[in-house]
Amino acid sequence: GENVEQHPSTLSVQEGDSAVIKCTYSDSASNYFPWYKQELGKRPQLIIDIRSNVGEKKDQRIAVTLNKTAKHFSLHITETQPEDSAVYFCAASIGQAGTALIFGKGTTLSVSS
Amino acid sequence: GAVVSQHPSWVICKSGTSVKIECRSLDFQATTMFWYRQFPKQSLMLMATSNEGSKATYEQGVEKDKFLINHASLTLSTLTVTSAHPEDSSFYICSARGEQAVLVGQFFGPGTRLTVL
Numbered sequence: 001g002e003n004v005e006q007h008p009s010t011l012s013v014q015e016g017d018s019a020v021i022k023c024t025y026s027d028s029a030s031n032y033f034p035w036y037k038q039e040l041g042k043r044p045q046l047i048i049d050i051r052s053n054v055g056e057k058k059d060q061r062i063a064v065t066l067n068k069t070a071k072h073f074s075l076h077i078t079e080t081q082p083e084d085s086a087v088y089f090c091a092a093s094i095g096q097a098g099t100a101l102i103f104g105k106g107t108t109l110s111v112s113s
Numbered sequence: 114g115a116v117v118s119q120h121p122s123w124v125i126c127k128s129g130t131s132v133k134i135e136c137r138s139l140d141f142q143a144t145t146m147f148w149y150r151q152f153p154k155q156s157l158m159l160m161a162t163s164n165e166g167s168k169a170t171y172e173q174g175v176e177k178d179k180f181l182i183n184h185a186s187l188t189l190s191t192l193t194v195t196s197a198h199p200e201d202s203s204f205y206i207c208s209a210r211g212e213q214a215v216l217v218g219q220f221f222g223p224g225t226r227l228t229v230l
Contacts, residue, residue: 001173043206043221044157089156100147101208101219103156
């Protein structure tokens with residue numbers, strides 16, 4: 001089955017710096033790659049996603065890149081702010097009709113002011 | 114749109130009792146719902162895929178007789194933790210996928226924190 005690896009597990013940056021989180025997946029059939037932000041005790045919130053027919057997607061300070069050949073995708077956050085501090089999860093979808101998500105282990109991002 | 118609710122938001126029970134958690138899609142029909150479990154400081158682990166009108170599909174290592182899933186309607190899926198034990202204490206989160214969704218993200222419920230004493 002699908003396996004998603006995520007690195008780093010923790011990331012500390014200064015406010016205004018950029019943060020990059022990387023994920024790799026194993027199943028070449030995966031075709032949907034969302035990123036979620038989760039604050040303590042709350043549900044995951046979708047922040048950006050990308051599909052396998054696109055190489056890059058950007059939404060204001062957040063961007064995601066996908067390399068299908070290498071089977072890896074990355075989250076880029078520019079001009080980080082303290083409110084960006086949270087746990088970030090990447091995920092990959094398997095199957096066609098069900099779109100079950102397999103999550104990476106998460107990255108705890110800390111942005112200090 | 115695409116609101117998913119869960120009930121209860123938290124529950125404390127004694128060891129050996131059963132607990133039912135409800136997941137509802139409030140403004141759309143969900144043919145497929147997913148149940149995840151998240152232990153403290155860990156990732157979300159897929160437990161099972163719940164399809165309306167049919168048996169759930171469980172992930173390897175998840176006991177189907179312990180975690181009973183019923184998806185009786187297009188807006189409701191329930192997860193019953195039978196004979197709960199302290200090791201079942203966790204954050205249970207459901208998500209729903211709408212009938213019209215094609216390769217789009219899932220909509221997550223707010224989660225249910227289960228504590229078994």
